[in-house]
Amino acid sequence: MLPTPLREAPxxxxxxxxxxRMLLKRDDLTGFAVAGNKARQLxxxxxxxxxxxxSVLVTxxxxxxxxxxxxxxxxxWAGLRCVLVYAGSxxxxxxxxxxxxxxxGAEIRWTHDPDRAFVDVAIERAAAxxxxxxxxxxTVPRGGATPLxxxxxxxxxxxxxxxxxxxxxxxVATGSGGTQAxxxxxxxxxxxxxxxxxxxxxxxxxxxxRRVLELAGGCAxxxxxxxxxxxxxxxxxxxxPGHARASEEGERAARLALRxxxxxxxxxxxxxxxxxxxRILGERRHDPDLTTVFWHTGGLLDAVAGWETR
Ligand SMILES: Cc1ncc(COP(=O)(O)O)c(C=O)c1O
Numbered sequence: 001m002l003p004t005p006l007r008e009a010p011x012x013x014x015x016x017x018x019x020x021r022m023l024l025k026r027d028d029l030t031g032f033a034v035a036g037n038k039a040r041q042l043x044x045x046x047x048x049x050x051x052x053x054x055s056v057l058v059t060x061x062x063x064x065x066x067x068x069x070x071x072x073x074x075x076x077w078a079g080l081r082c083v084l085v086y087a088g089s090x091x092x093x094x095x096x097x098x099x100x101x102x103x104x105g106a107e108i109r110w111t112h113d114p115d116r117a118f119v120d121v122a123i124e125r126a127a128a129x130x131x132x133x134x135x136x137x138x139t140v141p142r143g144g145a146t147p148l149x150x151x152x153x154x155x156x157x158x159x160x161x162x163x164x165x166x167x168x169x170x171x172v173a174t175g176s177g178g179t180q181a182x183x184x185x186x187x188x189x190x191x192x193x194x195x196x197x198x199x200x201x202x203x204x205x206x207x208x209x210r211r212v213l214e215l216a217g218g219c220a221x222x223x224x225x226x227x228x229x230x231x232x233x234x235x236x237x238x239x240x241p242g243h244a245r246a247s248e249e250g251e252r253a254a255r256l257a258l259r260x261x262x263x264x265x266x267x268x269x270x271x272x273x274x275x276x277x278x279r280i281l282g283e284r285r286h287d288p289d290l291t292t293v294f295w296h297t298g299g300l301l302d303a304v305a306g307w308e309t310r
Contacts, residue, residue, distance in 0.1 A: 001031035006163040006293070011260040013292070016253075016278050020290035024263060025160055025170075028270075028298040033077075034100065035070035036298015040152030041144045041178055042074040048148055049080060054138035058127045060085030060111075060119040061142045064244060064268065066299050067176075069097040071140065072106035082106040083130065083137075085122045088114045096301040116142070116243075143176025145211070147218025153182025154223050157194060160293065161186075167193040171280055172295035173273035174198035174208050174235055179297060181215035184232050188216075189225035192232070197280050199238035199273035209235040238276035244268050249275030254303075266299030 005026045013022035032039040049057055057075040061068045061084075068084045075082035084106045086098070094102075102108060111122045120141045127137035140146065160170070170187075174180045180198040187194040200208040212235065216228040240247020250271035257263045257274060265271040274294055284290050 001029070003159045003163060004029050006160065007261075009261045009294070012257060015256045015260045017285055018278065018281065018292055019286050019288050020292060023168075023291065023293045024261065025293050025295045027156070028296045028300060030298075033070065033073035033104075034298075034300055035073060036066065036300065037153070037156075037179060037295075038067050038070035038144065038298065039074070040156055041149035041182075042070055044148050044152045045140055045144060045146070046074050046078045046080070049138035050078065052138055053136055054080065055136045056081040056083055056130055056138070057140065058083045058085070058123055058130065058137045059140040059142070059144070060087070060123045062087050062116060062244065063091070063098040064095040064302060064305060065142075066097055066302060067143050068106070069101045069104075069301060071144070072101035072104040075106070076104045081135070083109060083126055085109045085111060085119055085126050087111050087116045087119050096305050100301060141176075143178055145176035145178035145181075145215060147215055147222055150178045150182035150185060150215050150219035151222055153179050154186040154189065154219055157183045157186025157190065161190050161194060164291070164293075166291060167195070168291040168293050169195045169197060169281065169284070170293045170295055171197050171199060171273060171277045173238070173269035173297055174200045174212065175202050175269060177208055177211040177215050180233070180235070181212045182219050183295070184212065184216040184228050185219040185223060185225065188220065188228045188232055189223065196232075196234070198233070198235040199276040199280065200235050201238050201269055201272045202243035205235040205237050209233045236276055236280050238272040240272060247272050247275060253277075263296065264300065264303050265296070266302035268302050269299050270296055
């Protein structure tokens with residue numbers, strides 16, 4: 001259900017010490033399954049899978065992956081088989097995202113290797129096996145981070161601009177980089193009235209920025225718009241103790257978001273990004289003329305997950 005709502009959040013701004021106007025872009029409310037912002041990139045990826053006459057969608061991540069869960073739902077909706085390759089081995093307690101993905105009909109495979117980076121290799125291997133068995137796989141790397149997936153967020157930046165009446169700083173959680181990449185590509189196409197600031201929750205910021213720049217370039221090429229420069233990609237550190245581990249800053253922000261705006265944030269992505277928002281704005285926090293948009297990417301099932309299940 002697009003456009004997703006853009007809501008005023010004056011009490012949240014006040015509790016975070018942000019003087020200007022603050023808005024929440026509620027991409028947790030895209031309306032497709034429990035996919036949050038992932039619905040935007042999956043719309044593009046599923047269309048490409050269909051176009052290539054694929055019979056099976058193959059992707060992967062960690063058992064807590066919101067993207068995998070959303071991909072399973074999208075594949076079910078599109079009538080495609082879905083194979084998910086997860087890092088590590090099955091654990092006693094399943095993460096709600098894994099439970100949901102299984103429930104949507106995805107077939108689960110494990111790498112038996114805790115290294116998350118190995119998942120992308122395992123996805124290609126699974127696809128090769130499926131091909132040998134006569135299936136037509138469509139592979140998607142972790143987080144759906146491809147230039148094509150990012151085009152969904154390029155369009156989302158245009159959607160936001162149409163809802164706003166001027167420039168804004170946009171703060172968004174960055175993991176595999178596709179979301180920020182698409183928003184940056186869209187912001188550059190619009191003439192840079194939107195300043196996109198990524199809060200990296202899993203990778204060192206310079207590594208995340210390199211990935212985002214590359215994906216944003218690929219996305220802009222697909223859209224036929226201006227190629228973003230390195231200066232368009234700004235990533236701050238919101239990792240706290242590391243990927244999928246709650247940060248104190250994030251936990252505090254999640255409590256504030258619930259009390260001040262009735263918004264549920266997950267500890268892995270959105271809470272960390274909102275927690276980092278005052279730091280990201282720096283002195284501009286005190287500027288009454290600044291409009292800040294916090295991009296709520298979703299992650300609802302992560303919000304209710306126990307840490308031991310990741
Ligand atoms: C809830 C949520 N927010 C933000 C992100 C980060 O998006 P990206 O991986 O495109 O950087 C993810 C990625 O899985 C996510 O699940």
